[in-house]
Amino acid sequence: MWKDGRIVMFATGKKPSKAKGALARFWQELKDFPSSGDERSAPEETAAEAWLGGRLNRRDFLGVLEASMALAGITGCTAQPPEFLVPAAKSREDRILTAPTYFATTYLHHGYGIGILAESHLGRPTKIEGNPNHPSSLGAASAAMQASLLELYDPDRSQSVRCQGATKSWNDFLQALNNRMKNPETFRLRILSEHISSPSALNLMRTIKKRFPLFEWHSYDPTDSEYRNLALQRVFDRPCRPDYQFAKAKRILVFDSDPLGEGADALRLAREFAEGRRVSATQAMNRLYAVEPSFTLTGGMADERLVLGAEGLASSLYFCAELCGISVPKGPYALKKTDKDWLTTAMEDLLAHKGESLVVAGDHLSVESQALALLINEKLEAYSETILLREEDPYDRGAKDIKALMAALNAGEVDGLVLLGGNPLYTLPKDLAFDQALAKVPLSVHWSLYADETSARCQWHLPMAHSLESWGDARSMNGTVSFVQPLITPLYQGRTLIEVLGLIADGQEKNGLLRMQDYWKTRFGPKDFEGMWKKTLREGILAGSEAKVIERPLKNLSLPARPPALDRSLSVIFRTDPTIDDGRFGNNAWLQELPKPFSQITWGNALIVGPGFARSRGLKSGDHIRLEKGPRFLEAPVFVQAGQADDTVVATLGYGRTHAGRVGNHHGYDTAGLRSLEEFWLVENVTVKALKGKSRFARRQRYMDPGAADPVKVYDYDFYQKFPDQVHHDLNPYPQQPNILKPSPLMNAVDESDKPAWSMTIDLNTCIGCNACMIACQAENNIPVVGKEQVALGREMHWIRVDTYYEGHEENPRAVHQPVPCMHCEQAPCESVCPVGATVHSEEGLNQMVYNRCVGTRYCSNNCPYKVRRFNFLDYGQGDDPHLALMQNPDVTVRSRGVMEKCTYCVQRIRASEIEEKKTRSDGVRGRLAFETACQQTCPVKAIVFGNRNDPKAEVAQTAKSPLRYDLLGALNTKPRTGYLAKFINRRKGVQG
């Protein structure tokens, strides 16, 4: 609730004295939908009792106590096993083998390249970070990019060539291939791939076409929408791609699109958006409008958000086009008066900022809607300003679609089908009967990372080399070329895309690196090649290779016809899963356990429905429903989400896998049953039926009561401009309090003078809630996953979590994300209750956790007001798989059972920088060498700032002193070293907020 300028909260009944201009009353869960079928319905005590087999009586208790005492004694006495020193046989002069090395390589996001720096410890890749040189990364890495490391070591990855289930070799495959393709002139070969941007692979495609005149290439990616390309074709009459420039945009309006969270350019766009959002004296804050049926990361950041279902969305674009003076077919808009007012004010604002504003329509909206958005952008004078249209090579988009392939397969016109990557049998709509069509092909080959659903139905399965094991190349969204280079020889028998295409192109075994170099030699000539090759590998990008920008591009202003009005009934829209994508990360435990933004569900999916929808049908979260349209249907549990349109259900893809691997099988529900090729992203006029079933979701635990704790502080930007002092006072209302805790004898006094004072600030104003920091922390600090059941018991191990709070009415609340690591309190409540001194303070202000002293009383966790301490209940970290042990960061201890752990401020990085400083500096000053913690390093929006508060040059020295900084639970006088910067909402006057 707005209290003049701030969102204030007084849910507990007691009204705190808030400044004017504040938002109040935050909440985390919908009150009317209690978590009956929800997480943590089995409390911890029940779990302990179940383990003991029923009621816990005195004798059992003593027995357990005795056993654990004995165990504690025994485990403390394990002898150190003998170890070996194994030096390399050959010397290398270019680097120290024992120090970590970074390689610039490329992650492939649905075929598009994003530059990464991969860290190698003694030849083992251990961490993935973004490459600051690369335009799609700018140094950041998404959760999925970082978690691809776990994929590399996944023991469930396909390990060998298989034919009809039998293990074969690559030679066997090559022989079989050459036998089949004796007459290339008449062999009707088809390839079905996902999007391919690799220049050398595309060149091999051309070679294949020369060898097989009847060859056709098809492309299908479950996340790539052909609607976008059709709309661009229609308006610009040429293959091109919009390259949004949020850095220049003062006003942004998105229609069911998630540019900050989805797509290969999301990291860059998020950074540019955040730069325009920082509170500064020199620039005015940008303003984001969002129209969407369901919360996306972008919608969560919107200053003004309008909830519209699928039907209203289509109408709203027509309405906005009309407002800009584009003559569109008139019609009854499926919009309420308030919606129209909202859109009118928003469009006025955008039109008042011509050349500094843009409209973004979701890729999965209809061709007409997207074409309209492109036309509106012309009226906003956005092209060449906030949108650069980039040329696309027609050949890159030359692949035919899946429909043409289905027709050919069903007509028996295909002699051989090679599936490159993807898992079409799982991801294609089930009514296509792809499996039956596949059975008609005499030769079917599937090259993939896992032996998945599609592999099971193909004659040959070929293992794919992971991108950290491969040589290759790729183009980013803006066309920049970057190289993929291997950090490790393939762990299994995987081969790269170039190698597999090469086998088909000439039937010869040839190293993929040589094939790739052959191509680049023809592009650069033998003289320039060597220099280009080394420079590109070192820097991670081929300079100047981005696609050309088309100037004054508009070709065709012909107006799209008005689509038939939708039936005013239920629509279902399909989205890829926020963590496991279209199912491709199904076997990735890090991503499975990463809470989905907003719903916080882990290890599964649900149909996201609005509160009104649930109330009218008497549904609670976890109740199963059946959605039907003709013969197509899906059955799954619902999750009631605030801020969700009531006439639209969101179904996420990627779950209900049967061949994902040991981790990913049989979680969640497959929703593709309701899809068809014609109704791919949107199914209208769906009937709904309640079923008897009930599911429990493993949702991440909620830690703080927003009513009592006042964790997030949100203000009106306009109010702040007028009355900054009031906001500053509201943020820090308490006068400086004296320290109340006496330092224990085990604790070094906190030194504030010349010693470094490590400190962190987190800017709530820019945090988009993408959860990338959680995976960065997991990879850096060897954090184990605990599994679905343990998450349901509230035993997840993430050292940093991202809380989401809502404010306002359940129909359209505001969302605020808050990352919470250890606060490193100077007056730490955890330290004073530890009976064994296992958590003590360092002179640099770090709240140290000493694993070897910890006896597992968990008093510290009980006494921690921020609930950031994690207890290792069941030895989660000690997997018995040797592959996964290779992945661990050798600079961080792998913790064992019965030990408390928590954020250390990446103390291993502090020490590394300190040692570097000691070796390079002679004046003995410490803590002046800049470095980043893992979460800070990967944050796409640079919301996290860490450093030495005593270093006047450090950014954190400014942010820590900023009047916008506040302490979480400041009233407790814990003096946390981690602080937050308040969030501002740049409201448009006249818009219903």
Place this chain on the structure above:
Amino acid sequence: MPQIFTKTSNLLAKSSLIGLIVLAVLGLGLAAVVQSSPFETDVGIARAQPVPFSHKHHVGSLRLDCRHCHSAVEDSATAGMPTTETCMGCHAQIWKDAPMLEPVRQSFRDGTPIAWQRVNDLPDFVYFDHSVHLRSGVGCVSCHGKVESMPLTVKTAPLSMEWCLECHESPEKFLRPQSLITSSETFPAEEQTRIGTAVMKENHVERRTDCYVCHR
């Protein structure tokens, strides 16, 4: 009814109570002795190696510098072990047919590394960095002893936390100037304190006893 306990029972009860205490003290003492004895610490115990490498010969007689073989010691956390190529730099010409060196030649031929048994092994929850200790003025001899007199390499320090803290609490008792960093010369206590204090000042060495300095 006759008395169950005779008078001597009193004495027995008292002496057994005292005896228990004595036994406990003795037991703890024994545990402490065992804990700090080579049985537990491996101090002075040579291990079987693929090649019976003698530091006494290479360092004591030939006067090779430590950094000739342990070349990463000034730049990285680990001192680094010589590659087979380093060994063969000399042994391709000297003792090139010695049967004792066959594992080295074998490794050079087929590229399989030689696996040496670790002599100085810290627990995995301790993070030690050679480069910064050298930079601060901790000499090789302080931890590794006088290797030039070891025919087979043995551990000379228990590498216990108590032992580490001796220096972390009073560095002046151990530090030496950079010119003597690989030397095994030792100084009388008084002179050492004088030298150590000077080195501490010059290298800005602090007494670092926070847990997170070594444990993370």
